[in-house]
Amino acid sequence: MFHWLEKHPFFFAVGVFLAIAFAGLVEILPNFAQASRPVIGTAPYSTLELAGRQVYIKNSCNACHSQLIRPFKSETDRYGHYSLSGEYAYDRPFLWGSKRTGPDLMRVGNYRTTDWHENHMKDPTGVVPGSIMPAYNWMFTNNADINTAYAEQLTVAQFFSVPYNKPVPMKDGSTKIVKMGASVAEANADALAEAKVIAADMKDQNIKDAIARGEIPEIVAIIAYLNSLK
C-alpha cells in the first residue's frame, strides 16, 4: 500500500513528520487546551481595571514587578498560592515580567488596600523605608484613558470571546457578571461609578474633586487594577 513511498524520499519525509507530529498533537494539545482555560474565580477585567492595566503597562511596572508566583514554599508563604496558567486567560499580553526589583504583584489585591496604594504611590519611602521605587505623582493628575480601554474590551470580546455580560463562575460557587457598556458613553459611566467606590476609600481631596467633576485620574484606574489582582 505504501510501497511507492520508498521511492519518493520527500513524501516519505512528510509521512514521517506527520506520524511524529500526531503523537505531539494527542499528547500536548489536550493538556494545553485544558491548562489555558480560565480557572474558576478568574473573571475578565472591567473597563476601569483595563484602563488601570494600561497605566501599569505604560509606566513599565512590569519591568520591576513580576506577576508570576512560582511553586516554592518561600514564594507561596510570601505571595499566596502559586500561579496557574488559566489565571492569565484574560491577560493580553500577560505581565509575568522577568525580574523582581520589587515584589511580585500576582495577588497584591489580597493583602494591600486602596488607601495603602494611594500612600505608597505618592511617597513609597513614606510607607516602606529604604524602598527604591520612585513616586508616581503624575498618576494623581493625569486622567485615565477609558475610551481605549473600552475599545480593548470590544476587541477581546469579539475576537477572543471574552465573556463580558455573561456569568463567570467564582470560587465560592456564585457567579459574577463583568459588564461591558453598550456604548462609549455607557462604558465611561460604568467606569466612573466604579471609580467612585474606590475614591471613597482614598484620602486625597483632589482625587475626590476630580471624580466629582466626572474625571478619572490614572491612580484610581491603577488601584482598581491592582485590587483586582487576587
Next chain:
Amino acid sequence: MNKIYLWGIIITAAMLGFTYMSFDFKHGLSDIVNQLAVAGAIALVLITVFVVIKYVRQMQVDTATGELADENWDGIGEYKNELPMGWSIMFLGTMVWGMWYFTIGYPVNAYSQIGEYNEDSKILNDKFEAEHKSISGERLVEMGESVFLAECKVCHGISADGINGMAANLNVRIEAKSVKYAIENGANNHLLGTEMPMPDRNGLFNNNTGALITDAEIDAVASYVANGMTGAGADVFAGTCAACHGEDGKGMEFVAPSIATFTPELVVNVLNHGKKAAIGEMPKFDRLNAKQKEAVGAYITSLSK
C-alpha cells in the same frame, strides 16, 4: 614477527611518550587525581593498541566458516548463526522493563513540579509544627515580632505606630477618632469572630440621661476610651457602653470585644476577617498559619502593656 606487532610497539611508545611530555611533573604523582589520570592514560593507550591489533590480525588471517543460508543477494550470503545468548537475554529483558516502565515505572514515579512543591511544603510545615507547636510566652512574642516585621510593618510601621495615621497605631488599643467613628457609624468588624454588629449613634442611648448619645458625649467618651479608660467621660461610658463592653471596657464573651486592651483572640479575628473603619481598610491575612496568628496576637498584646 608480523609487521603489525612492530607498529603496535612503536605507536604505544609514541603515545606513552606524548602522555609523559604532557604530564605536569611540578606537582608530582602524590596527588590521587594525578595518579588516576596517568593510570587512565596508560590503560587507554594499551587497550586501544590491543583492540586495533586484534581486528587488523583478524582481517588478515580469519577465514569464513559455517553453514550459509539459502538466500543470496547478488553473491552476498549470510551464515546461519544462533542468536548470542547474552543478546537474547538483554532483548527480552528490555521488553519486560519496557512494559514495567510504560505501565508502572513512569506513571508512579513521574516528576511533577507541583508534586515537588507539595512534598517540600509538607516537610517544611511538619518541621514548623514540630519546632513551634508548643512555644509560648516570650518565645511566642518574639515569633510574633518576626511575623509582624515580615507582613505587618508595611502598613503599621516598624515600631507599630501606624506611620503618621496611615494605619492603626498598635501601641495603644484605640484612638479617639476610631471610637468616634464606631459610635457614629456603628461597627461590624468581626472582632469576636462572629457577626455581632454594634449599632450606630441612632441606637446608642445614654442611660444616665435616657436620651440618644449627643455630640459632646461622643467626644467625651472617645477621649476617655482613647486615654486608657481614664479622665472625663467615665459617666457616659458607664451609661452607654458598659452594658456591652463591660465596666472596665474589657468586653464580654460573645457580646462585645475589649476596647481597653488588645487580646490575642481579637487580633486573630482581625487577621482572619480584615477590618474597615475610620483609618482605612485592612485586608485579611488568613494565609498566616494558626500559630503565626497566635504569635502576632501575643506580640501586639505585648506592645500596649
